[in-house]
Structures are given as structure tokens and as C-alpha cells.
Amino acid sequence: MSTTPADDLVRTAELMEAAGGYAVRLLEGLAERPAARAPVRPEPRPLPLAGAGTSAAMAEFAARWEPGFAASAGPRYLGFVTGGSTPASVVGDWLTGVLDQNPTSGLDSTAPDLERETVAWLRELFGLPAGQQGAFVSGATMSNATGLAIGREWLGEQRGVSVADEGVAALGPVRVLSGSAHSSIGKALALLGLGRSALRKVDVLPGREAVDVSRLAEALAELDGAPAIVVANAGTVNTGDFDDLAAIAALRERFPFWLHVDAAFGAFAALSPGHAHLVAALGAADSICADLHKWLNVPYDSAVQFTHRRDLQARVFQNHAAYLGPLGEEPDPVHLTPENSRRLRALAAWFTLAAYGREGHAEIVGRDLALAARLGERIAAMPGYRLLAPVRLNVVCFTLSGDPARVDEVARAITASGEAFLTTTVYDGVPALRAAFSNWRTTEADVERVAAVLEKVSA
Numbered sequence: 001m002s003t004t005p006a007d008d009l010v011r012t013a014e015l016m017e018a019a020g021g022y023a024v025r026l027l028e029g030l031a032e033r034p035a036a037r038a039p040v041r042p043e044p045r046p047l048p049l050a051g052a053g054t055s056a057a058m059a060e061f062a063a064r065w066e067p068g069f070a071a072s073a074g075p076r077y078l079g080f081v082t083g084g085s086t087p088a089s090v091v092g093d094w095l096t097g098v099l100d101q102n103p104t105s106g107l108d109s110t111a112p113d114l115e116r117e118t119v120a121w122l123r124e125l126f127g128l129p130a131g132q133q134g135a136f137v138s139g140a141t142m143s144n145a146t147g148l149a150i151g152r153e154w155l156g157e158q159r160g161v162s163v164a165d166e167g168v169a170a171l172g173p174v175r176v177l178s179g180s181a182h183s184s185i186g187k188a189l190a191l192l193g194l195g196r197s198a199l200r201k202v203d204v205l206p207g208r209e210a211v212d213v214s215r216l217a218e219a220l221a222e223l224d225g226a227p228a229i230v231v232a233n234a235g236t237v238n239t240g241d242f243d244d245l246a247a248i249a250a251l252r253e254r255f256p257f258w259l260h261v262d263a264a265f266g267a268f269a270a271l272s273p274g275h276a277h278l279v280a281a282l283g284a285a286d287s288i289c290a291d292l293h294k295w296l297n298v299p300y301d302s303a304v305q306f307t308h309r310r311d312l313q314a315r316v317f318q319n320h321a322a323y324l325g326p327l328g329e330e331p332d333p334v335h336l337t338p339e340n341s342r343r344l345r346a347l348a349a350w351f352t353l354a355a356y357g358r359e360g361h362a363e364i365v366g367r368d369l370a371l372a373a374r375l376g377e378r379i380a381a382m383p384g385y386r387l388l389a390p391v392r393l394n395v396v397c398f399t400l401s402g403d404p405a406r407v408d409e410v411a412r413a414i415t416a417s418g419e420a421f422l423t424t425t426v427y428d429g430v431p432a433l434r435a436a437f438s439n440w441r442t443t444e445a446d447v448e449r450v451a452a453v454l455e456k457v458s459a
Helices: 005-009 012-028 054-064 086-099 111-126 138-160 183-191 213-221 245-253 264-272 310-317 348-381 404-417 445-459
Strands: 133-137 176-180 198-199 229-231 259-264 285-291 305-308 385-387 397-399 423-426 430-436
Touching: 005 012, 012 054, 086 348, 111 264, 111 305, 133 138, 138 183, 138 229, 138 259, 138 285, 138 305, 138 310, 176 183, 176 213, 183 198, 198 264, 213 229, 213 245, 213 285, 229 245, 245 259, 264 348, 305 310, 310 430, 348 397, 348 430, 348 445, 397 404, 397 423, 404 423, 404 430, 404 445
Parallel strands: 176 198, 176 229, 229 259, 259 285
Antiparallel strands: 133 305, 285 305, 385 397, 397 430, 423 430
């Protein structure tokens, strides 16, 4: 006999208790779970005809799928730039699923108001001015895409057209300038119809990923007064480098351009007294990307975008539908981002900010910065490796002393050990490894375990 949702409803308390117990066991074992695994795909099963119920589904997941999952929320998962989930954010995320709010419209609940409060808290956390208004999106890629879409509308404004109404063809050729643009920028340009070829790489400073501002000025001068988009970086993915945001913003006195700052994880430098100067001018940007499932340590997916041109944002993303009501002076989120329907992403962020405040999250950032510096010191002392860049923030970029071509082999060996997970890259033409610290669980003991496995696999 098939089990239905109504059958499980009468067992809700029992099922939630079982799920909670399972979740607690997973969380308690996270520190010793293999950081990553070489994927081995289970044999596919056909869709069940008859329902077996939640208990059976949980048992099947535990047997077939959960053992192959990485400890991406754990303390030694140092690949990409990946945060974990604080206890408060896990609670907030669970309640997000329970309450199942669609926060894009304020017609039926206060969910959009909770998002507005959370955005205001984040604006304060990053030291942004009140004019920078924000909205939640899925991640850095969509945050960058949203900011660039607003910048595209600004370009149209400069040329006397509305791209939102007339289409991108009315805009004509567009130039996007950046020193070390993240790959998501090219993806966003393709999505927005501007084209990947619109992106022009500007020379960076010697030995850096930060743009040479004098070269950027020359590139803008070559446009002969034509408006452009400049993508600046606050925390590059390879080395955690920062563009000189104040110097770039000052160029707007001479040249017309929309300044978008990709501060996916670098915005959190504002919480470190020794690094806050790197983002002191972040508020001067026209649009900003900040990714929360990185250093805020909330579950996937969660990011925000900020802009001081809410009018252009609403022009791009407004959803004309009688049932949604008028746009109004304070537009609902449905008019501000690509999605009409989505989960209440802000609740997990609200919970972690409410639970730990600025000081709690500053402690996480400060500890990760110290741990990144410590791993950099340990690697610099190992004969088998050499650093490719100073540890400027939370990313350690290094390669093998002897044969950098073995980087992929070493990365696979690290993964196979279960002790850590690091991702590969190419920096200045050299195959490299990178370790990014953004997890609230990571300790100095974890750094020593990572260092030990690095020494072992380099032999």
C-alpha cells in the first residue's frame, strides 16, 4: 500500500525528531568526515511507483547517497571559496523550509520586510552608505549578473535608450574593462546579450592581480567619451587581491563609466581592522556583489547585490502584472531581481546575524585570516612547495617547487586522503593549488592536518 503525504502528516513530530537526530549525527561527525570524495555514482533506480514514506526515503538516502557527499561544510574543505553553516543559520534554513514563504511579494506576509531588515544589517556590516539598496539573489554569479544588468540600463540611459524596453540591439557596442575579472563576469555578459567579447582585460600591476589604474585610465581615454562598464575586484579568487577602489572611483571625474565591484567574499574584509581599508571605498560603487554562503557561513544558496540606482534596477526587473499591484516607491523583490518566486533566503542570514552579531562574525573572519597566514608560513617552509603570491587575505596560492605539472596529481592525492580538499588553478601561467579559508569551524589544528597531508603527498 502506497504512503501519501497525508499519512506522513500524522507522524510529523516523529519524522521531524528522526530527521533532527540524523542531522545532529551528521553535524557531529563533520569534522572527521572525508573533506571530499572522488565521485562514484550509485546505480540509478527507476522512479518508485508506490510511495514508501519519509522514513523509508530517509533510510534509502542514508544508504545510497549520503556516504558519497563531501564535507563541504567542514573545517578542511578549502576548495573554491566555501563557507559552512553556523548553528543559527542551519536553524534559520530549516525554518525557511517549514514556513515556505515566497518573499517576492508583500501582499500576504512580512517576509519581504524581514529581507529588508537583513539587507540593512548587511549594509551596516559592510560599512556601506544608506543609498546602497540591496536584494537577495542565489549567489555571486547572479549578483554579478544583476549588477551588470543595471549597468547595462545605465549605458542605455547615457545613450538615450531603454535597453529594458528596446532590447540590447538598441545599445550598440559595449566595452567592459577589468583587470582580473572572475569567470562569472563573462557568463553574465553572455546572458545579458552584451557578449563575452565585450570584456577587455586591462593590465595588472607587476606580480599582482590588481588592475593598474593608470592603464585603466588609458583604456577609458581610448573610448573617446563613450560610456563603459568597469568591473573592479575586492578579493580575487586566486590570491585574494584587491583593486584600488578609491582610485578607480576617482576616474569617474574624467570618464563616464558604471563601476561594478565584485566583492563576493572580499566585502567581509570590512570586519578586519587590518584589512578594512581595502574596502573603505566600496560604497562608491554603482553596483556591488556580496556572496553570503561564503564568509557569512549560511547554507546555499544566498547572496546579495547592492546598487544606488534602485530606479534603474526596477526598470530592468519590474514584473508587469495586475495581480502584483503597482510598483510603488519601495518595490517588492519581485521587481528587483530575475526571479518571480524563490525561497526566503534571508532567514538563514537573519538568524546568524541576530545570533552572533557583528562581533561574532568578525571573530570568524579574523580567525580565518590568521589561519590562512599560518598555512602560508607552513608552506613557505616546505621544500616541496613555493608560494606564488603573498597571503593578502584568506587565500593561499602555491605550487610545487620541482614540477608544477604535477599539481593535478597532488590535488587528487589530497582528495583521496580525505584530510582536505583544495582546488587547482593557473596563476600567471603556472599550475597551482589554492586553499581558501572561510569556514567558521576551521582551527589551527586543522591547518596542521592540512600541512601534514601536503608534506606527505609532495614526496
